[in-house]
C-alpha cells in the first residue's frame with residue numbers, strides 16, 4: 001500500500017504539511033483565521049454539503065481546497081470554509097481546514113474498496129437499530145457495533161424496533177451487564193424517549209435492511225421524507241454503497257443515516273482497545289502475556305482477566321460480555 005494511501009486512512013487531524021524548505025514546523029501559517037465554521041452533512045462526487053455555523057438552514061456547497069490534498073473530509077466533520085459561503089445557487093466555497101475528530105466510525109473494507117474508510121466523524125452516539133422480530137435480532141451484529149463504538153469513541157444506544165411483534169426482555173437481559181442504554185419502539189407509537197435522547201446531539205444510525213430504520217427516521221424527521229424501502233426499490237445491488245447523510249432534527253441535533261453500511265470496520269481494533277472500555281479489567285490486562293487476546297483458555301490460557309472475577313472485583317457476566325465482544329471482532333460477518 002502506498003504511504004499516501006495509508007495516511008489517508010488514519011490521519012484523523014489535519015496538520016500543515018512540513019515545508020520542503022527550512023521553515024520550522026511550529027511556525028504555522030495563521031491561514032484563514034476568518035474561515036466560517038461548518039459541519040459536513042453530505043458528500044457527493046467531490047462536492048461537500050455543509051451547514052454553516054451548524055445551522056441546517058444555511059446550506060453551503062464546498063470543494064476541498066487544493067492545500068488539503070487528499071485529506072479525507074467526511075460527514076460530521078467540522079470544517080472551516082472560505083470563499084463564497086452565501087449558499088446561493090451555483091456558488092462554491094472552499095474547505096480549508098478539518099478540525100480534530102472526537103469520534104470516528106469506519107465502514108468495513110469490501111470487494112470494491114479494500115480500505116476501512118471513515119463514514120461518520122464526531123457522532124456522539126451510535127443508534128444500533130435492531131428489530132425484535134421479522135427479521136430476528138442478530139446479536140453478532142449488535143456486538144460488532146458495540147466494539148466499533150468502544151474503539152471509536154461513541155456511546156452505543158440499542159434501538160429495538162417492532163415491539164408490537166415480540167417482547168424485548170430477553171434481548172435486553174443479554175446486554176444488561178454491558179449497561180448499554182436501550183430504547184424500545186413500535187410503529188404505532190411515537191418514539192418520545194428516543195427523541196429526548198437525540199435532542200441536541202449528533203447521532204449515527206445503523207441497521208440492517210428491513211429492521212424499520214426508515215420507518216423510524218420518518219417518525220423522527222417528518223420532513224426528511226425518507227422513502228421506506230428506498231434502496232431496494234430503485235434496484236440497487238447489495239454492495240452499492242450509498243454515502244452517509246446528516247439530517248437535522250426538529251429543534252436541534254442531527255441524525256446521520258448510513259445507508260449501505262452493513263457493518264463497521266474492526267480490523268484495525270486490537271483486543272486491548274476493547275478491554276480499555278472496561279475499566280475494571282484494564283489494569284489486569286497489563287499483567288497478561290504480550291499479545292494476549294484475553295479470550296481465556298484454551299486460546300489464552302495465561303490471561304489475567306479471570307483473576308479479577310476470582311478476586312470478586314468484577315461480575316462474571318462482565319467478563320463473559322467482554323469476551324463475547326472480543327470474539328465478535330474476529331468474525332467479519334456483520
Ligand SMILES: Nc1nc2c(ncn2[C@@H]2O[C@H](COP(=O)(O)OP(=O)(O)OP(=O)(O)O)[C@@H](O)[C@H]2O)c(=O)[nH]1
Nearest residue numbers: 162186187208209210211212213214215228229230
Ligand atoms: N410490525 C411492525 N412492522 C414494522 C415496524 N416498523 C416497521 N415495520 C415494517 O417493517 C418493514 C421494513 O420497514 P422499513 O422502515 O422499510 O425498514 P428499513 O430498515 O428502512 O429497511 P430498508 O428500507 O430495506 O432499508 C416495513 O414493511 C414496515 O412496515 C413496527 O414497529 N412493527
Ligand SMILES: [Zn+2]
Nearest residue numbers: 288292294303
Ligand atoms: Zn489477557
